[in-house]
Amino acid sequence: MDLAQVVTAARAAWPQLRLDEARLAAFIGERVAASDLASAPAADLALAAACVDQDAAAHAAFDAVLSEVDAAGAATRAPKDLVDEVKQLLRIQLLVPRDGRPAAIAGYRGKGPLRGWIRITATRELIRHKKKLAREVPLQRSLETVLGGAAADPLLSQLKAEYRSEFATALNAAIAKLSAEDRTLLRQHVVEGLSIDEIGAAFGVHRATAARWLGRARAALVATTHEVLAARLEIPVAEIESVIRLVQSRLDASMVRMLRDGDR
Numbered sequence: 001m002d003l004a005q006v007v008t009a010a011r012a013a014w015p016q017l018r019l020d021e022a023r024l025a026a027f028i029g030e031r032v033a034a035s036d037l038a039s040a041p042a043a044d045l046a047l048a049a050a051c052v053d054q055d056a057a058a059h060a061a062f063d064a065v066l067s068e069v070d071a072a073g074a075a076t077r078a079p080k081d082l083v084d085e086v087k088q089l090l091r092i093q094l095l096v097p098r099d100g101r102p103a104a105i106a107g108y109r110g111k112g113p114l115r116g117w118i119r120i121t122a123t124r125e126l127i128r129h130k131k132k133l134a135r136e137v138p139l140q141r142s143l144e145t146v147l148g149g150a151a152a153d154p155l156l157s158q159l160k161a162e163y164r165s166e167f168a169t170a171l172n173a174a175i176a177k178l179s180a181e182d183r184t185l186l187r188q189h190v191v192e193g194l195s196i197d198e199i200g201a202a203f204g205v206h207r208a209t210a211a212r213w214l215g216r217a218r219a220a221l222v223a224t225t226h227e228v229l230a231a232r233l234e235i236p237v238a239e240i241e242s243v244i245r246l247v248q249s250r251l252d253a254s255m256v257r258m259l260r261d262g263d264r
Contacts, residue, residue, distance in 0.1 A: 013043035044114035
């Protein structure tokens with residue numbers, strides 16, 4: 001089988017995809033040696049090529065391939081919420097172009113079935129996440145410790161309680177307004193404790209890029225929280241910092257809980 005025949009087979013496998021023959025031939029030719037063309041997974045290479053070209057139909061078809069994440073989850077005995085998290089991560093990591101570079105699925109070289117490649121990738125991510133969760137240290141502290149115990153000023157405690165409730169509502173609303181990508185980044189960093197280097201490795205980008213993405217996600221969360229809280233309390237945004245300082249000790253714990261439970 002020559003390259004032209006592989007391209008023909010690929011197009012036949014996915015007639016609904018927008019596949020330019022010259023582009024597809026170049027994609028396959030860059031990844032498969034002439035001696036291996038006869039055994040090349042033409043349909044899988046075509047799907048990968050269309051995903052790299054950001055074909056919406058290819059992205060929809062790729063969701064069926066992501067069922068391999070479920071299989072990897074069963075094999076590693078990962079909980080459903082973790083399987084869903086990794087599935088979302090792989091959608092972003094493999095299908096979204098970054099900083100002028102093609103989507104990471106371009107790294108698929110047709111050495112085996114695409115499903116096998118996805119399962120290996122998913123298994124590695126699931127194991128890494130399970131190890132992180134196993135090492136997670138409880139982040140919640142008792143309310144009595146935070147407020148200074150029974151000796152705390154009752155009026156101040158009441159004010160903190162009222163503001164804390166409003167803050168929790170504003171924070172939850174702000175998290176809901178984040179993009180799926182920003183929520184994933186913050187969850188990985190805040191809940192799972194991944195470092196900038198580990199986040200960069202998960203997304204296949206340099207640590208500086210990962211740091212920039214995380215900074216963007218944090219800034220979006222802070223700005224939206226301030227806006228929502230100011231609207232709820234009917235005070236200027238500029239005065240919100242003084243309110244947040246009252247409940248600052250519960251900020252991290254609230255964020256952890258909401259990011260962990262937000263997509264369930």
